[in-house]
Amino acid sequence: MSPKHRSFLSKTMTAIAVAILLISGSTLPAQAVPTIAHLSAAVPAAKNNVAKVKTKANLNMRSGTSTKNKVLRTIPKGKTVPVSAVASNGWYQVKYQNKTGWISNKYVTVVAKRSAPKAPTPKITKTKKVNLWVATKSTVNMRKGAGTSHSVVRSIPKHSAAKATAQAVNGWYKVTYKKKSGWISNKHVITCTKGCQVDTGNYTTNRAGLNDRYFTKSNGADLYSAAGKRLRIGDIPKNSVVYRDVKWEKAGGPVTDWYFVRTQGMDGWMKASALTRKNTAATSNSKGITRKQALKQHNGKLPASMLVAIPWDKEKTLIAAPAVKDLTRLNAAFKKKFGKNLDIDLAYRTLDTQKYYYNELGPYIAAKPGTSNHGWGLAIDVPESYNYSFKGKYYKWLKAHSKKYNWTHRKNLEEFRSNGTRNPYAEAWHFEYNGK
Ligand SMILES: [Zn+2]
Structure with a gap:
């Protein structure tokens, strides 16, 4: 994968x-707008600064703005009534004894004014x-x-x-x-409140132009999606390459004693104290560990003592100790043929990291956590560049020759199935160790 x-x-x-944005052009209540035909238009309330009037005589309140309209009530002299609108002819719309109607402006005095309507305030x-x-x-x-x-x-x-x-x-x-x-x-x-980095969702290789290189001090070092939130996304094996991304750290908010790093195709935060500049991984199977012994371990939980760094790999990619000798032989043959070392994308992968990828990628790409040969350090992925693809010269050579070195590309990972249909699980890059 x-x-x-x-x-x-x-x-x-x-x-x-x-x-x-609905900006009301009027503070008039909708029901106060006169509906009488001859009333051309009520003065917009924005310009109506009359709030209350006091009658100077007994005054008829009518259904419209002229003396031709029906009398609804008679308002006694000296009564103060609230004004809800002013008609274009000056009549006031008022409310009296639960009725709304119009009174002439000639027989009233204005007793209360509205404060000038405010300009719309910025939100x-x-x-x-x-x-x-x-x-x-x-x-x-x-x-x-x-x-x-x-x-x-x-x-x-x-x-x-x-x-x-x-x-x-x-x-x-x-x-x-x-x-x-x-x-x-x-x-x-x-x-x-502290750093706020989140998983970018974009794959970045460990080699993504970064050079501030560290190695993890302990097996299963914690990688978190955010230093503040501390959502754990991976357990990084001891002696894994970790690149600190200071630029990204600054962008997301630096956190004291935490580094934003890229490792194992993931990114996240690690405790600075979990990292060291020195790699202490062996590059040979000096303890004589067998493939069988590695397979007895819990998948993705290999002890650091069973892991070695691939000798020619700049990234010090970790692999199960028993597989390194034959891989070195395979590399020697590859180098003889192509004049360059075999490129390694990844090898050993811890259980939590497998889980992370399974959730991210789904079953077509990622193996079910706990079942992948990467979890025992007995598989490698070469890059997905053209030469390593099904049509590429490196793939073709590896497919034909890796068996001699106990490394195999499974038939069920081939581009096409035996019936000629395209294989959805095809992987040109995945090779497994079947030696001792
Ligand atoms: Zn793989």
Whole structure:
């Protein structure tokens, strides 16, 4: 299996947020709008600053804005009534004894005015200072202000981390990402007070341009998806190559005593104290361990004493000790043929890491955890480059010659099945050790 297939599964999610801002053009209650035909238009309430009037005489309240309309009530002299609208002819719409109607403006005095209608206030004015990291759960638009009505500054890809410095009352965060500042919705992020790195979902080889190299000190060293959250994603065997990614560490928020690393085709956080610059792995089977002995171990739980580093491999990839001698012989023949060493992508894989990949990749690509020969260090994956593919010269040679060195490419991993149909489990890169 190969972690490279992770990219096949990565989903591109785009969050689409649509905001509809309904700005009321009037504070008039809907039912207060006159419906009488001859009433051309009520003065918009925005311009109606009359709140209450007091009658100077007994005054008829009518169903419309003229004396031709039906009298609904008579309001006694000296009564103060609330005004809900002003008609274009100046008549007031008032409420009296549970009825709403119109009175002439000639027989009243204005006793209360409305305060001038306020200009629409910006939605978000209050913010509080925060000091945390946010990681995006999907691609998120960074905007000029804390709301979807503001223009987009840029988009922040899924699984990015950004520093947040303020939070608006609606929950949006002010963040800085790649030297640009803006606001992002809190709905699409997770927050961490310390580092906020998340699994990027993108496969990165250990060789991805990084050179700050460490090795794990103990067998089954912990790899976490986020230093703050500490979700454990892998158990890395002792003497495994780990590359510290300082750039990424800074982007996600550095955490004291933790390193953001790439290892075993995964990335995550490790305790700095779990790492060392020195590799102490043997490169030969000096203890004379047999394949049988390795197979007696729990899959993915091989003791460090049974693991050795592949001698010519720059990454010091670990393999079960009994397999190294024949692999070295195979490499010598390969080198004689092609003038270069056999490339190794991975060999031993721990149980937790197998579980991680099984969850990520599914059964077509990853073996059921606890069943893979990688779990006993008795399998290697060569790269998936063209020359190692089914059509490539390295594959063809390995397929024909590896058996001599007790390394085999299984028939059920071939490109086509015996009936000529394409094999969904095909893997050109996977070879297994069947020697002693
Ligand atoms: Zn494999």
